[in-house]
Amino acid sequence: xxxxxxxxxxxxxxxxxxxxxxxxxxxxxxxxxxxxxxxxxxxxxxxxxxxxxxxxxxxxxxxxxxxxxxxxxxxxxxxxxxxxxxxxxxxxxxxxxxxxxxxxxxxxxxxxxxxxxxxxxxxxxxxxxxxxxxxxxxxxxxxxxxxxxxxxxxxxxxxxxxxxxxxxxxxxxxxxxxxxxxx
Ligand SMILES: Cc1cc2nc3c(=O)[nH]c(=O)nc-3n(C[C@H](O)[C@H](O)[C@H](O)COP(=O)(O)O)c2cc1C
Numbered sequence: 001x002x003x004x005x006x007x008x009x010x011x012x013x014x015x016x017x018x019x020x021x022x023x024x025x026x027x028x029x030x031x032x033x034x035x036x037x038x039x040x041x042x043x044x045x046x047x048x049x050x051x052x053x054x055x056x057x058x059x060x061x062x063x064x065x066x067x068x069x070x071x072x073x074x075x076x077x078x079x080x081x082x083x084x085x086x087x088x089x090x091x092x093x094x095x096x097x098x099x100x101x102x103x104x105x106x107x108x109x110x111x112x113x114x115x116x117x118x119x120x121x122x123x124x125x126x127x128x129x130x131x132x133x134x135x136x137x138x139x140x141x142x143x144x145x146x147x148x149x150x151x152x153x154x155x156x157x158x159x160x161x162x163x164x165x166x167x168x169x170x171x172x173x174x175x176x177x178x179x180x181x182x183x
Contacts, residue, residue: 001044001045001167001172002043002044003025003027003043003045003046003047003164003168004027004029004030004039004045005018005022005025005029005030005047005048005049006029006031006032006035006040006046006048006049006062007031007048007049007059008031008049009080009114010053010058011115011117011121012115013114013152014050014051014058014114016152017078017114017156017157018049020157021157021161025161025164027047032062040066041069043073045073045074045164045167046074046075046076047075047078047160047164048062048063048075048076048107049077049079050077050079050080050098051081051114052079052081052082052083052094053125054128054132055094056097056098057094059098063077063099063100067100067102067103070106071102071103071106075106075108076107076109076160076163077095077109078109078111078112079091079094079095079098079109079112080112080114081094081111081113082113082114082116082149083111084113085111091111095109110159110160112156113153114152115148115152116148116149116150117148117150118148129146130145133146
């Protein structure tokens with residue numbers, strides 16, 4: 001079973017999660033620009049990772065473009081963002097808005113909290129956060145938008161790794177079972 005990781009972020013949080021996952025599974029990592037169509041075609045399992053900017057996933061367009069190719073594969077999507085796990089409805093909206101209709105029921109989604117270092121941001125992103133911080137009524141969200149946050153944690157990837165291992169084991173058992181019958 002061949003597995004690959006495709007990721008796209010802006011300031012390093014998504015890349016860090018993709019790197020941790022790649023190291024744990026020993027799978028190769030690609031940005032969309034690096035990924036050859038043939039490599040995607042040859043993969044059985046694809047882990048896709050992107051971060052969220054104003055509700056939009058960095059890989060929104062890539063998912064749409066490759067929806068038909070992904071249809072025939074096992075796809076895991078990890079979404080890196082600021083929204084905490086207890087805001088389930090907000091997170092589900094992000095997934096619904098960014099996963100193409102064709103893949104909605106087929107993709108297994110994980111949410112990882114990322115990191116925001118205000119000083120590292122482009123002027124446009126600083127401005128976007130400044131304006132958004134004036135309109136939110138959520139005090140925690142305002143605090144994150146003004147001062148940033150860091151919720152990077154390697155343990156966040158464990159449930160994803162567990163599920164990928166389950167898929168690998170079950171596909172191995174299927175092959176082993178088929179072989180037994182053939183013998
Ligand atoms: C301008 C801006 C807009 C953002 N919009 C959202 C958002 O709509 N929802 C959210 O949960 N996080 C939002 N975030 C937080 C990022 O998704 C988070 O910082 C993430 O870790 C960035 O990952 P990256 O460095 O891999 O791009 C935003 C951050 C910035 C700078």
